[in-house]
Amino acid sequence: MSRAMDGVRRVDINGAARNLLVGCAYVALLATLLWLAQSTLNNYYLRILAVIGINIILTVSLNLTNGFAGDFSLGIAAFMSIGAYTAALLSLPVAMKTASFPGLPAWLQATSIPFLPATIAGGVMAAIAAVIVGLPVLRLRGHYLAVATLGLMVIVRVVANNWQDVTRGARGINGIPPLSNIWWTFGWAVLTIYVVWMVVHSPYGRAMIAIREDWLAAQARGVNVLRTRLLAFVLSAFFAGVAGALYAHLITAITPSSFSFVITFNIVVMLVVGGMGSITGSVIGAVLLTLLPEGLRQVETALAVGGTPLYGLSQIIIALLAALVMIFRRQGLFGGREIRLPGMVER
Amino acid sequence: MFTPTYVAQQIINGVNLGSMYALIAIGLTMVYGLLRLINFAHGDLLMLGAYLGxxxxxxxxxPLILTLFIPMLAIGFVGILVERLAYRPLRGAPEVTMLITSLAVSSIIENSMVMTVTAQPRAFNLPAGVNQLHTVAGVSFSTLDALTVGLSVALMAALTLYVRNTRTGIAMRAxxxxxxxxxxxxxxxxxVxxxxFFLGSMLAAAAGWLWAAKYSTVEPFMGFLPGLKAFVAAVIGGIGVIPGAVLGGYLLGFAEIFFVGFLPPAYSGYRDAFVFALLLLILLIRPNGILGASTEERA
Structure with missing residues (x-):
């Protein structure tokens, strides 16, 4: 039926067991590389590396909605923001909360939980927001989701700016414990890839692809369109919330404007450059397009006119890249195909 | 507290804001009706119109009125150019490719402005007479407000006549x-x-000029929120039909002003959140909008 259906043939148990084993070997290889990076790179490069991990989480999970289910969410910034605020409020030390957040509800003021549960709570809150937005919107055809999720971004920013007692408004939250590092971000990235891969190759994933290819036919075959689209959307929101939590604990200070539309747009570009509907493509897109702006920022400074760097240039180049990919190579670099890792059995 | 004068004042403000939303929403709804494209670059043409103004x-x-008409004409042609370069090569492609391209176009326009004129907001000051306040029966409005409403109504009437009676207009509706x-x-x-694109961009530029004059400032990202809200207006009125965009624009303008004007001041910070909550509500109870044909397919 479609390009994405290639390569999802039946697997025998031995193949699955072998894939698991080879997968573990790859994770071990990644761990070795990360350990190597940890012991050789300076903090600046380690931070870029951690951001690469976060962007992989965001791009791969966005692929579920925008690539496989054929919807178009622009909610990354909103979900990240929800995840970041939730996790930061949970993980801040109690002493700091009593000092900086006098208006916080007493139970929250008296709690401080470890990083992992705080991150998961961030993801869960983002997922709840996704249900609220998704239920009215995903019943409809057309790309209302794009506008509704942008609307959610505005709502989140407005609430973060006005809910002084909890968010401290425009002052934001600072002094967030710097718990995030390459191990956390890449750990979550591996988990995201695994979960998305499993979902895509499950009956739910087939249903998503079927809806993308032909909504009416999928519905006629008994696919619950609303439930399937909602699952994709909520799951990707969960991971975006997690990514926001990781990001907050990396940069240690967040304000309502930390999560702007630029982040959403850049993740979308990573996705389309890698190719919507390709998980490996998303990973490569995320890596390339995290490094590109870092390089371009140097160019902006080098091309300074009369002392002011040429701000805007790197964003123009990224946008131009997106437009050119859309016009000349719509399917992205990998066109919905996966790169087969050596040793893995095709599924 | 809510004296008749106060209420009348709020109505004036609502008509004013609604006129601008309506002008922006018309271009969005025309393009959506033809191409099923949510044109995210529309708000940026508004911004370009304001800068040119x-x-x-x-x-x-x-005369002052030419500082409005010249940008309208120029931005109309910019609209044609954008369609030619970015959207026409994608005719027949999946809807989502055009959507992504329009995001890219929006980003390119915004950041080109950041690069050339910087992100620094600039003051948009009209000659003193234009902001002069008139008071009729306790309700006050400026010459600019009158111009906003008068011009919007005139432009919308002209557009309606054009779409109703000319060959191209009829072709467009078809x-x-x-x-x-x-x-x-x-x-x-x-x-078609x-x-x-020409007409829609022209109206967006007019709205941009009026918007900049009302809030006395321009900056490269000023088009984002009005563009997004105007889309909400178009959905409220029924996306794809021009009278729907006008109706939705005015309704949204009233709703927003009344939200700020008749609720305790503590809520006024949530004004933008209210608009998008309204969108979710409309999509839940009447996704085709008020004047839209009930063709929307649902799961």
Whole structure:
């Protein structure tokens, strides 16, 4: 039926067991590389590396909605923001909360939980927001989701700016414990890839692809369109919330404007450059397009006119890249195909 | 507290804001009706119109009305250019590719402005007479407010006459109803789309000038929120039909002003959140909008 259906043939148990084993070997290889990076790179490069991990989480999970289910969410910034605020409020030390957040509800003021549960709570809150937005919107055809999720971004920013007692408004939250590092971000990235891969190759994933290819036919075959689209959307929101939590604990200070539309747009570009509907493509897109702006920022400074760097240039180049990919190579670099890792059995 | 004068004042403010939303929403709804494209770059044409207006206003160009008409014409052609370069190569491609391209176009326009004129907000000051306040029966409005409403109504009336009576206008309505059938009837779709972009961008530029004059400032990202809200207005009125965009624009303008004007001041910070909560509500109870044909397919 479609390009994405290639390569999802039946697997025998031995193949699955072998894939698991080879997968573990790859994770071990990644761990070795990360350990190597940890012991050789300076903090600046380690931070870029951690951001690469976060962007992989965001791009791969966005692929579920925008690539496989054929919807178009622009909610990354909103979900990240929800995840970041939730996790930061949970993980801040109690002493700091009593000092900086006098208006916080007493139970929250008296709690401080470890990083992992705080991150998961961030993801869960983002997922709840996704249900609220998704239920009215995903019943409809057309790309209302794009506008509704942008609307959610505005709502989140407005609430973060006005809910002084909890968010401290425009002052934001600072002094967030710097718990995030390459191990956390890449750990979550591996988990995201695994979960998305499993979902895509499950009956739910087939249903998503079927809806993308032909909504009416999928519905006629008994696919619950609303439930399937909602699952994709909520799951990707969960991971975006997690990514926001990781990001907050990396940069240690967040304000309502930390999560702007630029982040959403850049993740979308990573996705389309890698190719919507390709998980490996998303990973490569995320890596390339995290490094590109870092390089371009140097160019902006080098091309300074009369002392002011040429701000805007790197964003123009990224946008131009997106437009050119859309016009000349719509399917992205990998066109919905996966790169087969050596040793893995095709599924 | 809510004296008749106060209520009348709020109505004036609502009409004012609604006129601007309506002007922006018309372009969005025309393009959506023809191409099923949510044109995220629409708000940026508004911004370009405002900047061009600022350029002419600060050069003390006279008569003043030309500082509005020249940007309208110029941005109309920019709209055609954007369609030609970015959207036409994608005709027939999946809807989502055009959507992504429009995001890219928006980003390119915004950041080109950041690069050339910097992100620094600039003051948009009209000659003193224009902001003069008039008070009729306790309700006050400026000359600019009167101009906003008068001009918007005139432009919308002209557009309605055009779409109702000219060959291109009729072709446009036919194409919005059913693109394929219209093409089979020999309608030149490229021409219709071009005209829609020209007219829509023109109205966006007018709205940009009026918006900048009302809030006395321009900056490269000023088009984002009005563009997004105008889309909400178009959905409220029924996306794809021009009268729907006008109705939705005014309704949204009233709703927003009343939200701020009649609720305790503590809520006024949530004004923008209210608009998008309204969108979710509309999509839940009446996704085709008020004037939209009930063709929307649902799961």
């Amino acid at each position: 600022l350029l002419l206003v600060s050069a003390a160009f006279t 194409a919005a109803e059913n693109l394929r059938a219209a093409r089979l009837m020999g309608i030149d779709i490229n021409r 789309v071009m005209v829609a």
